[in-house]
Amino acid sequence: MRASAFLYPWDVVGDPDAPARIAGLGVQQVTLASAYHSTRALTPRHPRHRIVTAEHAAVLYPPDAGRWAGHELRPYPAGDWAPGDAHGQAAAALADAGLDVHTWVILAHSSRLGAERPDTSVVNAYGDRYPWAPCIARPAVAAYLAELAAEAAVRPGARGTELESCGWYGLAHLHAHDKIAGVGLGEAAQYLMSLCFCPVCRQGYEGLGADPDELVAAVRRALEPGWATGSAEAGRPAVEKLLGADLAAVTFDWRGGTARALQEAAVAAVRAEAAPGFQVLLHADPVPYHTGANAGVDPAHILGVADGVVLPCSGGAAEAMLAPFAPHRTGSSVLAANFNVVGGMGGSPATLAEDAARAAELGATELRLYHAGLASDTDLTAVAAALSRLG
Template sequence: MVRTVAHLYPWDVVGDPAAVERVASLGVDAVALAASYHTVRAATPFHPEHRLVDARHAAFYLPVREEVWRGKRLVPAEPSWVDGPDTYGAASAALRAAGLPVYAWTVLTHSSRLGEANPDLVVRNAFGDRYPYALCPANDDVVDYARTLVSEVLELGRPDGVVLEACGPLGFFHGGHHEKTDGADWSPVQQKLLSLCFCAACAERHPDPDGLRAAVRAGVDRGAGSVEEALGERAGQVRDVRTGISRDLRRELVGLVRAADPRVRVAVHATADPWGTGPFATVAGGVDADVDVLTLTCWPGVDASLPAIRALRAEAGGTRTAAYVLALPPRPADGEELLAEWLACAEAGVEEFHLYHAGLASGPRLDALRHAVAGIGKALGDG
């Protein structure tokens, strides 16, 4: 039974002979290894050759095969900051040799590089502002990109599972570098309104896109109390469009995985919020796909996470739920405190824990994770 999954980047393992043993010592049941990932500057506190990796753009950590991607509008970039075309494969082989199952952590619609090169395929808000990091899956080219990405992960990576992140449209949240938007004091409702997409493909799905755009803009500027208040009688139709885009992409990609290899475990980053816009795509209205586990973020802490857990379980239809838990700041390097948070999540119905992040954590933070993993195993009957 899977209880705990540690997240890693390929560069955490490649070139570090001690990395696999260090991760295995946490006692986790599996590793989620980045196969496709967005821009990041990452610490590597234990690596014998470096202390930072500057991944300057979204990239694919498996070979980008020209014969597969030829003629497609969206093609993933290769990473120049790692050695070799298949660091995912090298890291995966090392982890699996130690008996650790490997899940391919696959980020789908988050790519500033592709968005900047294809501005008509990104999320565009009611004011006309484009979010270049947010590919909009209302567009066929974006769906084709996601399909090909997952197909290549399955064929080249041969993973034990896949983790689908950003399996839907992103929005205002989870955005750009050197973010300077906090001073606008936009509420969560305003941010959700700023996340509604009016790219050409989305606009076609609304009977009156100009009227809807005006309603959204007015809702942002007057500080509407809810998305429904801002949209009025349009709210139900807009909600159906938004949840439908995510549902269609989820159904397409999970169906692809099942057809390729039914043994591969499928985890999807998810939220029950129909207006959710981050890398945790909405499953409001039903999952409608053969998913093994829905993973929701519990980074905001227990008080904020418990209602979200209950809401997701209400939408899950019996699908297993996992908590995406943070071992980095502002969480303390305190195993007892981490365990207490995890136990509260388990009490609310969470059945497994996805740990962020075994490669970024310091020694004391790894010790805290080790303590919490052992404790949650005993509490849930695996110890």
């Protein structure tokens, strides 16, 4: 199986040994971040640093001022964590080591955008804004994300791209000093807390026959018992039970249609920019109403739009992730099983060979390894051994 390792440019720039080290794992490809959210990352082997703090969501190359001149929203350039064309430098070094380079593009996830332009954010049923979550129903946001997809995906030398967060973001979000786990919320409650009630979304619900004020009230009523006791309900039937089937259907229809429109627009924008044969994959979840980095998709729809998907398969999730796509695959569809190989972050590099073999039985055609720059030497040794066993 073809395998690709995720990397940041700062894992490579300034470390002349990094390209050969990555190639030595037995991967054929690197998925290299070109547009990324804020993060604090370990670099355990870099000769110049151990911690890189990316202070805000940014593009990791110089954005084209002319391209963005007519846009209301524009990407932020990186600071000293990725100066100049950090992505281009890293990509060239990796290519010289014989590795294919695909871009890794984070779309609907930017806390700086939400802080500076709060009108772009998701607004929950209580009026709270989620600055990390741009509302993809807003025309300016949708236009920005499609343009960002095109520019950040089609970098010099790249042979493909992987679009992450290409859909709704919601309540779930890794955040500094997070303190929201005091009341446990099940999947259904998480969905209700992720619904957006900005002016555009309110109009969207109304256009589908629902009074947005009544929907707000219904969401609050549905959530109220959980604030006292927590909740564990999961699945679409649980959402329908909490909201009522008619109101639940309105939210699924509005959000699903909005997500599909963004996904179509982003893929089309990339293809319009790229040469023929440029591969476009989406980080995805087969449950259409799920939110987050692995955005919910309709499997039948997305395999007719993109070249394939990257699916989070760690922790025994491979069957739940891969099986819904099997009936909709074509001979060229890519189903990439993504495994966490960082032991310190809950990954299991020691079982990678067995996990990958099981994923292949379930229809996976490629592997993704998260994350070669963050992993320890012990983790990388286990990865190399697993890939050698897989041939």
